[in-house]
Amino acid sequence: MRADIARIMRGMIDYNSPDTARINHALKVHGFARLIGLSERVSETELFTVEACGLLHDIGIHEAERKHGSNSGKYQEIEGPPIAGKMLAASGIPMEERTADRIKFIIGNHHSYKKIDGKDFQILVEADFLVNIFEDGMKRPAIEAIRESIFKTAAGKSLLETMYLKNGV
Numbered sequence: 001m002r003a004d005i006a007r008i009m010r011g012m013i014d015y016n017s018p019d020t021a022r023i024n025h026a027l028k029v030h031g032f033a034r035l036i037g038l039s040e041r042v043s044e045t046e047l048f049t050v051e052a053c054g055l056l057h058d059i060g061i062h063e064a065e066r067k068h069g070s071n072s073g074k075y076q077e078i079e080g081p082p083i084a085g086k087m088l089a090a091s092g093i094p095m096e097e098r099t100a101d102r103i104k105f106i107i108g109n110h111h112s113y114k115k116i117d118g119k120d121f122q123i124l125v126e127a128d129f130l131v132n133i134f135e136d137g138m139k140r141p142a143i144e145a146i147r148e149s150i151f152k153t154a155a156g157k158s159l160l161e162t163m164y165l166k167n168g169v
């Protein structure tokens, strides 16, 4: 793992402590985002973007609950980007402004599937579903509907199939 991603990972764990469920969720989404990114041979910058988004995509949850009394997607999307921006700045990781902006854009829209406008965004959404299907105990008809409406990358579709849709699973 790259040292800069390790720093963001540690920052996410510290920020979410002691909420172990959310720490684990972010680590799992990061793992799938990295796997899909590597399988799809995205650029270095895109890989950094999908890994950072995997770790930070839900970073607005606590602030949404504190400020709005709700962890709904809408409030997470509002609260997440400024927190992620501060964490990226505090990490001291050198990155182009447009990379930080892209990470914040994906975090701020990651429940708005109609806004998916690039492979990095697509990969983050697929990785989040691969984790949420398990965490939310979704059933086969819902999973099949998600496969048709959301999944696009070959690696993401293959993981979805292998983990949730193979016969007998």
Ligand SMILES: [Fe+2]
Pocket (backbone or CB within 6 Å): 025, 029, 057, 058, 128
């Ligand atoms: Fe998530």
